[in-house]
Amino acid sequence: MPPASVHTAVLPAEVMSYLAIEPGMTVVDGTLGGGGHTRLLVDAVGPSGRVIALDRDPIAIERGAAELAGRPVRFAQANFCDLPEVLDALAIERVDRVLLDVGLSSDQLADDTRGFSFDSDGPLDLRFDPTEGEPAWRMVNRLRPETLADIIYEFGEERFSRRIARRIADTRQREPIRTSRDLARVVVAAVPRQKPPQRIHPATRTFQALRIAVNQELKSLRIALERIPTRLAPGGRLAVIAFHSLEDRLVKEAFRNRQVWESLTRSPVEATDDEVARNPRSRSAKLRVARLLDGPADEAGWASPAGE
Numbered sequence: 001m002p003p004a005s006v007h008t009a010v011l012p013a014e015v016m017s018y019l020a021i022e023p024g025m026t027v028v029d030g031t032l033g034g035g036g037h038t039r040l041l042v043d044a045v046g047p048s049g050r051v052i053a054l055d056r057d058p059i060a061i062e063r064g065a066a067e068l069a070g071r072p073v074r075f076a077q078a079n080f081c082d083l084p085e086v087l088d089a090l091a092i093e094r095v096d097r098v099l100l101d102v103g104l105s106s107d108q109l110a111d112d113t114r115g116f117s118f119d120s121d122g123p124l125d126l127r128f129d130p131t132e133g134e135p136a137w138r139m140v141n142r143l144r145p146e147t148l149a150d151i152i153y154e155f156g157e158e159r160f161s162r163r164i165a166r167r168i169a170d171t172r173q174r175e176p177i178r179t180s181r182d183l184a185r186v187v188v189a190a191v192p193r194q195k196p197p198q199r200i201h202p203a204t205r206t207f208q209a210l211r212i213a214v215n216q217e218l219k220s221l222r223i224a225l226e227r228i229p230t231r232l233a234p235g236g237r238l239a240v241i242a243f244h245s246l247e248d249r250l251v252k253e254a255f256r257n258r259q260v261w262e263s264l265t266r267s268p269v270e271a272t273d274d275e276v277a278r279n280p281r282s283r284s285a286k287l288r289v290a291r292l293l294d295g296p297a298d299e300a301g302w303a304s305p306a307g308e
C-alpha cells in the first residue's frame with residue numbers, strides 16, 4: 001500500500017458549493033489524486049449515491065481503493081478523456097456531476113521515484129501513468145533543441161527556454177540526462193542569476209513544461225471537454241480546477257459555447273489569502289463551473305438543435 005496522501009484538496013468549499021450535490025447523485029471525480037475531493041463527494045452523495053473516481057496514476061488508484069474501502073466509490077485507472085468508455089464498462093449512461101482538478105498532486109511530487117521533484121536522484125520520468133508514453137529523460141535526450149525550446153517556452157512560459165534547450169543539447173553530447181537532479185542542474189547553469197532571487201526554483205517552469213508534454217495534458221483536457229457533455233445528464237454540472245493559463249483558457253473557451261453550457265462562474269474562482277497561507281499550491285488554482293443545458297449533446301459537444 002502506498003504511503004498516506006500528503007495532498008491537500010484546493011478550493012474544497014467553493015467546489016462543493018458550485019457542484020450543489022444532492023444525496024443519491026452519481027458523481028465523477030476525474031482526478032482522484034490523494035482523494036481529498038473524492039471524500040467530500042462521497043459524503044455529499046450519501047449511501048444512496050455513488051462516486052466514480054479516475055486517475056491515470058496507478059499508485060493514486062491503489063491508495064484510494066485502500067483508504068476508501070467500504071464507501072460507495074468505483075475506481076478506474078484511466079484518463080478522464082476516456083470517461084465515456086469507463087462509464088460504458090460500468091453500464092452507466094449519464095452522470096450528474098463531474099470534477100476535474102488537473103495537473104500534479106503533492107503525492108506525486110513527494111515520490112522520489114517519479115522524477116517530479118528537482119532534487120530527486122530518481123529517473124526523470126514525469127509520467128502520471130508510468131506504463132504509457134515516453135519518459136521525460138528520453139524526450140530531453142532525443143528532441144531537437146529547437147523543439148525542446150518550443151515546449152519549454154509554450155508549456156512553461158519560460159523566457160530563457162532557448163538558453164536552457166541549448167544547454168541541454170550541449171550537456172547530453174557529453175553524457176545523457178538521466179535524473180531530475182541532472183536536469184535541474186543544467187537549468188540552473190543555463191539561466192542568469194535573478195536579482196532579487198526568485199520565489200520559485202529556476203527549474204520549475206522547465207519541469208512543468210516537460211510534464212505537460214510527456215503526459216499530453218492539454219490534449220487530454222481538450223478531448224475531455226468535448227466528450228463530457230455527451231455523458232452528463234441535462235442540467236448536470238462540470239467543475240474544472242486548472243493551474244496553468246493554457247488549461248484555464250481551454251476551459252474558458254469550452255464554457256463559452258452557449259449551445260452546450262451555461263457558465264456559472266463569470267470569472268474564475270480563486271483561493272482566498274487564508275487558503276493560500278495554509279496551502280501554497282492553491283495560489284495558482286482557477287475554478288470554473290458550468291451547467292449542461294437541457295438538450296442532448298453529440299460527441300463534438302454541440303447540443304443538437306431541437307427536432308434534428
Ligand SMILES: C[S@@+](CC[C@H](N)C(=O)[O-])C[C@H]1O[C@@H](n2cnc3c(N)ncnc32)[C@H](O)[C@@H]1O
Nearest residue numbers: 009031033034035036037055056079080101220
Ligand atoms: C491535483 S491532483 C488531484 C488532487 C485531488 N483532487 C485531491 O483532492 O487529492 C491531480 C491528479 O490528476 C491526475 N491526472 C492528471 N491528468 C489526468 C487525466 N488526464 N486523467 C486522469 N487523471 C489525471 C494526476 O495523476 C493526479 O493524481
